[in-house]
Amino acid sequence: MVVSGIDITIHKSARKTVSIFVERDGSVSARVPEKLEEEEIEEILKAKEYQIFKNLAEWTQLNQNAVEREYVNGQSFLYLGRNYRLRFVEDNIEGLQFIKNKFLINKEEKHRAKELFVKFYKNKLLTKIHPIIDQYKMQLGVEPKQIKIMELQNRWASCTSNGNVNFHWKCAMAPIDVLQYIVVHELAHLIHLNHTAEFWNEVDKILPNYESQMNWLKLNGAGMDL
Template sequence: MRVSGVDIVIQKSERKTVSIFIERDGTVSARVPEKLSDDEIRDIIKAKEYQIFKNLAEWTQLNENAVKREYVNGQSFLYLGRNYRLKLVDEKLEGIQFKRNTFLLSKTDKNKAKELFVTFYKDKLNSKIHPIIERYKNQLGVEPNQIKVMELQNRWASCTPNGNVNFHWKCAMAPIDVLHYIIVHELVHLIHNNHTQAFWNEVDKVLPNYQEQVNWLKINGVGMSL
């Protein structure tokens, strides 16, 4: 749907309110109640026009800090909130190695460096999230069905209606405190499948400083890329 010159992806679901989001790639999406007609949706979005353009301006400003990474000696890559340099080496290695605060990559593997970095992040994230999930699922009294690390496009994580919890492999780039927040956020969705005040109250009970992590993602999320 195009409103005021902006293309908006409409997602209908069993909800009572309209929420508008600027996705990480700059697209605009609106999650709306199924019962609303196109004209009603258009009128509601039109009323939120100022909010949409304000958020788009913020997105543009934040994305001025986007990092274009190349797989060359000295290029920095994020891991658990810190930047570490890449070093190309002559010897043959099994994928990306992380030793002495340096990423190591065989020169012969440079052409598949991105693929190898994704594998590295997936492996590391899988090893990090399960102990954290165990801690918080007991605190919240929830039990995820399946837990996966995968490509999630513009989301850091997701919780499916059947209780599966998925995490973007890029979460391995975030500081450990931010990773805790992302995990708690999705586990709370097993209790509240929306972002009502009850949802945020539950998050706040577990992580009273969660807004700091939200702000970190807002400012630094654009740099969590390959």
């Protein structure tokens, strides 16, 4: 649907309110109650025109932090909130190795560098995230059915209606406290699927300072890319 010259992707679900999001790629989406007709949706979105343009302006400002990374010696890559340099070496090493605060890849595998980084982040996130989930699921009194590390395009994580929790492999680039927030956020969705006041109350009970982690993602999310 095009509103005020902006292409907005509409997602209908069993919800009561309309929420508008600027996705990480700059596209705009709206979650709306499934009972609304197209004319009603358009009227509501037009009324929210100021909010949409404000959110787009914020997205543009935040994405000034985007980083164009090249797979060359000395290029920095994020891991758990810190930047580390990449070195291509002649040593007979397998895949990507993280040794003495450096990313090492055999120079013969330079053509596979991005693939090796993705695999590294997936494996590391899997080991880091399970203890965090075990800690907070007890506090929230929930039990996710499945936990997956995967490509989620413009979302850091997702929670399905049947209780599965998915995390983007890029979460391995975030500091541990931010990773804790992402986990708590998704586990709280096992109690409240929508971003209602009750949902944020659940998050606040566990992480009273969660807004600082949210802000870190807003400020640094554009730089969490390969």
